[in-house]
Amino acid sequence: MTGVIIEYIPYRISDHDAAEFVAAYRRAAESLAAAPECVDYELTRCMEDPEHFVLRITWTSVEAHLEGFRRGPSFRAFFAEIQPYVGAIEEMRHYEPVGVHGSGAATPSLYSWAGGAAALDELCAVFYRAVFADPELAPLFRDMDPGHPHHVARWLGEVFGGPAVYSEARGGHAHMITRHLGRGITEPQRRRWMQLLIDAADEVGLPSDPEFRAAFVGYLEWGTRMAVQLSAPGVEPDLTEPMPTWGWAVAPR
Numbered sequence: 001m002t003g004v005i006i007e008y009i010p011y012r013i014s015d016h017d018a019a020e021f022v023a024a025y026r027r028a029a030e031s032l033a034a035a036p037e038c039v040d041y042e043l044t045r046c047m048e049d050p051e052h053f054v055l056r057i058t059w060t061s062v063e064a065h066l067e068g069f070r071r072g073p074s075f076r077a078f079f080a081e082i083q084p085y086v087g088a089i090e091e092m093r094h095y096e097p098v099g100v101h102g103s104g105a106a107t108p109s110l111y112s113w114a115g116g117a118a119a120l121d122e123l124c125a126v127f128y129r130a131v132f133a134d135p136e137l138a139p140l141f142r143d144m145d146p147g148h149p150h151h152v153a154r155w156l157g158e159v160f161g162g163p164a165v166y167s168e169a170r171g172g173h174a175h176m177i178t179r180h181l182g183r184g185i186t187e188p189q190r191r192r193w194m195q196l197l198i199d200a201a202d203e204v205g206l207p208s209d210p211e212f213r214a215a216f217v218g219y220l221e222w223g224t225r226m227a228v229q230l231s232a233p234g235v236e237p238d239l240t241e242p243m244p245t246w247g248w249a250v251a252p253r
């Protein structure tokens, strides 16, 4: 999502009022949850200074907050709950992301969850053996570079949050795109490709938990459809597009 802004509202609340303050925000939060202008919100309490609370609200834009939410149907109920605490607000301002963000390693990448480079190499080795034995796909891969399964394993690894070895060794996204140009991949071939890769994932024992499989298949749905589009006659792709990255929960592009 682009253009979101974050509103921070620090409060100073006495220990005596803290429990009721949190309870009021729990009720007020129902209005935030119902507001299409609100992306997410969180109320936190300072551990070193327990009279200090900070409310963070991510809005889709400043206008959405000030003109949409404040004038919309949820605001009255929201304000009724928090109104007793308005005098305890220390600041109420909007902050714009500056592009420094990310997540830490507390949540494993799809790459490490899958088993890293060795697991993806095994996946691709099994997959391309099946591709060669498949009458629908074999003709497309007739002139395939013998290193192809390894290259695709590196590609998948990088997309799934592993080291950037495909970019370093093969030229990144631009190279992958050019390898599909003009191949005229059909919809039945795309489906077959996906099916064989999912079968290979089962055969080599990639994790079968629904969260991993949803992310894995989600990427394949997206990537194979891109491959079909790119392979159509006359396509002039944008070779400057960055490597895609894929995580556990990916918003629609």
Ligand code: HEM
Pocket (backbone or CB within 6 Å): 137, 140, 141, 143, 144, 145, 148, 151, 152, 155, 156, 170, 175, 176, 179, 180, 183, 185, 189, 190, 193, 194, 219, 220, 222, 223, 224, 227, 228
């Ligand atoms: C998520 C979907 C896909 C991914 C991640 C993917 C990945 C790749 C990569 C990384 C390469 C270039 C390897 C290199 O030389 O560095 C490549 C080439 C190729 N891909 Fe795909 N691909 C996808 C979908 C498809 C589909 C659906 C087909 C056809 C049914 C296909 C057919 C080919 C062919 C024929 C090549 C050239 C192989 C050769 O001759 O070396 N790809 N693919």
